[in-house]
Amino acid sequence: MASGNPEAASDVTLFDVVLSPHRSLSPHGFRLLLFAFGTVSTLFSIPFYLLGAWPVIGFFGIDIALLYVCFRVNYRAARLEEHIHLTPVRLDLSRTDRRGGRRDWSFNPLWVRLRREEHVEFGVLRLALEQRGREVEVAHFLGAAERTAFADAFAKALSLARAGPRFPQPS
Secondary structure, X not given: OOOOXXXXXXXXXXXXXXXXXXOOOOHHXXXXXXXXXXXXXXXXXHHHHHOXXXXXHHHHHHXXXXXXXXXXXXXXXXXXXXXXXXXXXXXXXXEEOOOOOEXXXXXXXOOOEEEEEEEOOOEEEEEXXXXXXXXXXXXXXXXXXXXXXXXXXXXXXXXXXHXXXXXXXXX
């Protein structure tokens, strides 16, 4: 007979990761970029003003405003986050969207399947968790190489979960 505590073994975390989109430009870098762009726009608009084509200044201002709005939308989208927690008896997926709304899914690791759609040239294009006709896409904001590394690590952990908890054998 195996000894050990089955409840303690089922609480062992096999995989726990928080995924979020990567942004290469920090907020400080964004301010510097906006300042530099504004400075260059101002310098280029001065000759137009001196020639009497002062409405051109407004178009340079619109360019700066559009750049600001586009980056703000991009940073808001970066608030997206996925938390994946796997134990031998449960797989939890929690997704926080850019507005702060949260959605949770729970799967049985014995029945869930990691579905990979791959392309020869581009690598893993799509990952989804499937169970009984229910499908949830995961890691869609990661690059192909990051998605491949995540899929490999997660598949390995999922196979450990399917093997079940290990209890020490009596001596």
